[in-house]
Amino acid sequence: MSDPLVEAALAARARSYAPYSRFAVGAALRTEDGALHAGCNVENAAYPEGTCAEAGAIAAMVMAATTPGGRRIAELVVAGGGAMPCTPCGGCRQKIREFAAPATPIRMVDGAGRELLRLTLAELLPHSFGPDHLAEG
Template identity: 70%
Template structure:
């Protein structure tokens, strides 16, 4: 599957991040099972660290549009080091994705740095099916 459109959306979202305190901009884009793409950026505020992560913004946009299943997700940070989702975002992704869902981390110019499945990022996870 071609992830180029998803990478572009994550890069564009990163460019819109509001990060005046950390100066660490992050963008994320996810694709739903029906092929729709939703993006988000990190948004900080003066009550640091009470901001929101890029992944959370993308997930909120998906849910608002009626989406419930993440097919794949891309996270774009700065530099050449992988910007992996924080622990809270890994759990948020898990709510709407299966353990085999690919999570791709890219640089600010779109170069793929790291690809992991959600299971590799969040082993032995707790998900909705655990409540059944």
């Protein structure tokens, strides 16, 4: 059975620019309105001033959004290499929180697309601070 979100994350991973760490990562997200967006990690000679795959996918989503649902993450997949799940870094967890609900599923897959770990955003970033905290009351 084909999983377009996993396939998009793997395709993004294949386009990664990671000459320093040699750790390629791809991420793909599906928005509430059904659009898919992907990103890969991009390293920089001023290491570690690179960009994470999740941040790239979120930037692509924001750029393409034409509806409110186009800026809401419904699901996210992160594809790393090796047997250990490649979980989002702390900064990316907060970036995901900006556009996703606590119940949003986040899947980590290996380089072959096998699921290694599945969590909700609340499990990945418990007791998070998000845009709803800044709403006027």
